Amino acid sequence: MGKKKTVEKEALLLKVDSVHKEFIDTTAVEDVSFKVEAGRVFGLLGPNGAGKTTIMRMIMDIVRPDSGDILINGSPRPGLPRNRFGYLPEERGLYAHARVLELLVYFGTLNHMPRRKAEVEAIRFLDRLGLIDYSDYPVHYLSKGMQQKVQFIAAFLHKPDILILDEPFSGLDPINQIALREILNDFKKEGKLIILSTHQMEMAEKMCEHVCMIHQGRLIVDASLNEIKKRFRDNTYLLEADHALETLQMMDKVDVLEAGSNGIKFRLSSGLDSGDLLRIVSSKHLVRHFQMFEPSLHDIFIRLIQQEMEEHHA
Amino acid sequence: MRNMLRIARWEFRNRVRTRSYLFNTFISPLIFTMLFLLPLYFTTHQPDTSVKLIGVIDLSPEKNIANKLSNALNRSYKLENTLSQYGIYTISIKNAPAYRELSSELKDIEAQYDSLNRLHNRIKQERTAYFTQKATPNRQFSLNRSYERLRKVREEKELVSIELQRYRTAMDSLYAREARVVADSMIINNVLSAYLLFPSDFIKSGRIEYHSRSTADLLDSERLEKTLQNLIIRSRLQELNLGTRKVRELMRPVHLDKYKIRGNNEESWNIYAQFYGPLIGVFLLFIAIFTSGGYLFSGMMMEKANRILEVLLSYAAPGEIMGGKILGLGTVGLTQVLIWLFITFLLNSGGIISGGSLSYLTFENALYFLLYFSLGYLFFGAIFIMFSSIFSNEYDAQQVNQLLRIVAIFPVLLSLLVVINPNSFWIRLLSYVPFLTPSFMILRIPLSGQPLTTDIIITTGIMLFSIAVIIWISGRLFRVTTLMMGKKPSWSEIIYWIRHSK
Ligand SMILES: Nc1ncnc2c1ncn2[C@@H]1O[C@H](COP(=O)(O)OP(=O)(O)O)[C@@H](O)[C@H]1O
Numbered sequence: 005m006g007k008k009k010t011v012e013k014e015a016l017l018l019k020v021d022s023v024h025k026e027f028i029d030t031t032a033v034e035d036v037s038f039k040v041e042a043g044r045v046f047g048l049l050g051p052n053g054a055g056k057t058t059i060m061r062m063i064m065d066i067v068r069p070d071s072g073d074i075l076i077n078g079s080p081r082p083g084l085p086r087n088r089f090g091y092l093p094e095e096r097g098l099y100a101h102a103r104v105l106e107l108l109v110y111f112g113t114l115n116h117m118p119r120r121k122a123e124v125e126a127i128r129f130l131d132r133l134g135l136i137d138y139s140d141y142p143v144h145y146l147s148k149g150m151q152q153k154v155q156f157i158a159a160f161l162h163k164p165d166i167l168i169l170d171e172p173f174s175g176l177d178p179i180n181q182i183a184l185r186e187i188l189n190d191f192k193k194e195g196k197l198i199i200l201s202t203h204q205m206e207m208a209e210k211m212c213e214h215v216c217m218i219h220q221g222r223l224i225v226d227a228s229l230n231e232i233k234k235r236f237r238d239n240t241y242l243l244e245a246d247h248a249l250e251t252l253q254m255m256d257k258v259d260v261l262e263a264g265s266n267g268i269k270f271r272l273s274s275g276l277d278s279g280d281l282l283r284i285v286s287s288k289h290l291v292r293h294f295q296m297f298e299p300s301l302h303d304i305f306i307r308l309i310q311q312e313m314e315e316h317h318a
Numbered sequence: 319m320r321n322m323l324r325i326a327r328w329e330f331r332n333r334v335r336t337r338s339y340l341f342n343t344f345i346s347p348l349i350f351t352m353l354f355l356l357p358l359y360f361t362t363h364q365p366d367t368s369v370k371l372i373g374v375i376d377l378s379p380e381k382n383i384a385n386k387l388s389n390a391l392n393r394s395y396k397l398e399n400t401l402s403q404y405g406i407y408t409i410s411i412k413n414a415p416a417y418r419e420l421s422s423e424l425k426d427i428e429a430q431y432d433s434l435n436r437l438h439n440r441i442k443q444e445r446t447a448y449f450t451q452k453a454t455p456n457r458q459f460s461l462n463r464s465y466e467r468l469r470k471v472r473e474e475k476e477l478v479s480i481e482l483q484r485y486r487t488a489m490d491s492l493y494a495r496e497a498r499v500v501a502d503s504m505i506i507n508n509v510l511s512a513y514l515l516f517p518s519d520f521i522k523s524g525r526i527e528y529h530s531r532s533t534a535d536l537l538d539s540e541r542l543e544k545t546l547q548n549l550i551i552r553s554r555l556q557e558l559n560l561g562t563r564k565v566r567e568l569m570r571p572v573h574l575d576k577y578k579i580r581g582n583n584e585e586s587w588n589i590y591a592q593f594y595g596p597l598i599g600v601f602l603l604f605i606a607i608f609t610s611g612g613y614l615f616s617g618m619m620m621e622k623a624n625r626i627l628e629v630l631l632s633y634a635a636p637g638e639i640m641g642g643k644i645l646g647l648g649t650v651g652l653t654q655v656l657i658w659l660f661i662t663f664l665l666n667s668g669g670i671i672s673g674g675s676l677s678y679l680t681f682e683n684a685l686y687f688l689l690y691f692s693l694g695y696l697f698f699g700a701i702f703i704m705f706s707s708i709f710s711n712e713y714d715a716q717q718v719n720q721l722l723r724i725v726a727i728f729p730v731l732l733s734l735l736v737v738i739n740p741n742s743f744w745i746r747l748l749s750y751v752p753f754l755t756p757s758f759m760i761l762r763i764p765l766s767g768q769p770l771t772t773d774i775i776i777t778t779g780i781m782l783f784s785i786a787v788i789i790w791i792s793g794r795l796f797r798v799t800t801l802m803m804g805k806k807p808s809w810s811e812i813i814y815w816i817r818h819s820k
């Protein structure tokens with residue numbers, strides 16, 4: 005117990021170091037390295053099949069890497085006690101016939117909580133998530149959303165330092181998404197280390213401070229959200245003006261990316277200033293809106309993948 | 319380690335409460351026991367359901383054997399409703415014409431013999447009078463004359479007596495002949511199930527004829543033989559004038575207490591209980607193994623399907639999960655076995671099953687039962703776990719489960735061979751095959767009639783070794799395969815996992 009407290013005091017650092025994992029017909033994770041610091045939400049992003057779940061399972065020591073190490077404050081993962089980790093698997097599972105509270109207490113004791121404490125904590129969380137009336141119901145009586153919340157409680161009932169949440173938002177309605185974000189914010193303030201994975205980039209944009217993007221088992225970017233946005237803010241603008249498309253297409257230094265009903269997206273090559281462009285366009289057309297375009301994570305991701313593929317083929 | 323116990327406890331509590339467990343614990347054994355005992359019940363009890371009529375033809379002068387036999391049978395053999403199991407019917411032919419004619423002639427001769435007899439007695443009285451009254455006139459003459467008459471009457475009487483004897487023999491043989499005709503027809507018409515013919519000197523010669531439709535009804539003929547033996551010896555003894563008390567003492571019945579030699583100590587036994595008891599035991603063993611093994615399998619399949627295993631894997635090491643499940647569900651089966659043993663000992667001490675004859679109901683054998691249950695459960699349980707690691711979709715699992723059930727029936731079927739000769743070379747060899755060990759050893763220990771210490775040690779060793787091997791293999795498969803998503807692996811993949819999993 006005393007030892008655990010000292011661990012909590014020094015900031016947690018999780019290091020994934022050149023981790024490699026192959027399955028029989030696929031390479032799920034290919035030489036991936038990254039670091040995660042406590043106190044901010046770390047997002048593992050990537051499309052389905054990218055290798056996110058495999059990485060998280062390796063962090064949870066459910067799957068062991070073929071090579072490479074996973075270190076927490078320098079100590080290798082396999083030797084660490086499991087109850088320092090809280091895990092929400094991508095595919096949820098609960099005993100359908102067990103009663104909600106009983107089940108949570110069982111899971112709590114598996115994490116070495118005393119029965120009483122597990123019971124008290126479970127009731128607290130059930131109350132917070134509006135499930136207190138169902139604590140004596142069998143799990144299969146509950147709706148999918150409610151079961152999902154029970155699953156969350158199972159992941160952090162024992163107050164782990166490290167939370168690994170695989171696709172936590174899938175299947176949650178907006179109200180419960182907000183409830184979950186609140187809980188995660190609390191954990192963040194408590195200095196816990198939080199990793200979540202998602203294939204929904206909008207979710208990541210709202211939740212994460214730091215992201216790793218993974219594609220086909222390879223890490224393609226590892227940076228804070230701000231940094232990424234800044235890096236990809238590459239002279240792209242959005243213009244809303246009547247019949248301006250032709251004018252823009254005629255210009256050498258303008259590369260039209262997308263033309264839709266709500267405007268034209270284009271990139272400027274060096275040598276042409278955004279002010280100059282606006283002057284030229286506004287002299288010919290009525291400009292309703294002109295802004296520097298902040299690419300979404302989604303766009304960034306698509307672009308990165310394209311780059312990556314080109315490099316890979318070259 | 320603590321988590322293993324927690325998982326075991328959870329599994330135990332959740333299984334023991336289910337309806338299927340209660341059914342397998344209390345109803346299935348009842349059904350199996352009934353299935354065993356019903357044929358047995360019918361073969362031993364069917365003939366007893368109606369009264370059997372036994373005919374008697376008595377050619378002896380006393381003509382009282384029918385009564386005695388009837389009383390004796392009445393005392394010994396009763397039906398459930400306390401009615402006598404055997405009825406005695408004396409065959410009569412008094413109304414047959416040939417017999418009637420002969421008997422009227424016999425009566426004439428008997429009358430003639432009687433009158434001669436009376437005459438003979440009167441003459442003897444006269445002569446006594448002549449002797450005693452010395453003053454009688456012509457005494458010598460009268461004596462001589464009466465002597466002459468007496469001699470004549472005696473001669474005549476002897477002749478008539480021979481005639482009488484002839485008639486009697488003729489009548490006896492006529493009776494014997496006619497009575498047999500009547501009795502035969504009564505057997506053919508199913509009135510009698512058999513008849514006994516007592517010759518006139520049967521007490522001395524001890525020979526009695528038994529006639530029945532078939533000679534195969536051993537039970538009846540043996541019972542009659544035994545009863546008659548007693549009756550006849552009793553009458554022979556009574557002829558010696560020993561007094562009823564002495565006769566009763568000499569006739570005290572003999573009862574065989576049946577013992578079986580086993581090393582130095584002997585045990586009494588009862589053939590049915592001796593064979594059927596262990597067979598029922600084997601069935602129960604397999605119910606227990608397959609109840610808990612089945613739970614293990616279906617539980618694993620379910621938890622793989624609904625992904626609980628991944629949650630558990632985040633809380634506990636794979637070894638703890640596997641160990642916990644094996645332990646928890648093993649305790650479930652053990653509880654079942656203990657409940658059965660408890661009930662058996664309860665019935666035994668309550669005298670509901672004939673305890674004395676069930677020699678194998680000992681504490682030692684109960685321990686062996688528990689030992690082979692545990693080994694069998696661990697063996698089949700490990701196989702179940704191995705299969706559940708490999709297969710994950712519902713359909714494959716069903717098929718595997720069915721296959722395992724069929725394979726599991728074999729040891730039970732083969733166990734009939736053990737009953738026939740528990741010590742033969744082949745049975746001994748087969749009991750070293752882990753698959754068959756539990757059922758074979760459970761049968762061999764009570765039936766073999768000799769201590770099996772070496773075999774017990776060897777089979778336990780073999781079982782433990784194979785359990786370890788299977789658990790090792792399934793442990794290697796477990797971690798990789800539990801996270802498979804409904805995909806059926808190929809053999810090369812399975813071998814790859816066993817080789818490479820960490
Ligand atoms: N247990 C497994 N056996 C074989 N292949 C697997 C296994 N788990 C994952 N994979 C494969 O590894 C790749 C990465 O999967 P995963 O980590 O689940 O991706 P994500 O979570 O990003 O969707 C996929 O191609 C998947 O098919």
Ligand SMILES: [Mg+2]
Nearest residue numbers: 053056057094
């Ligand atoms: Mg995934």
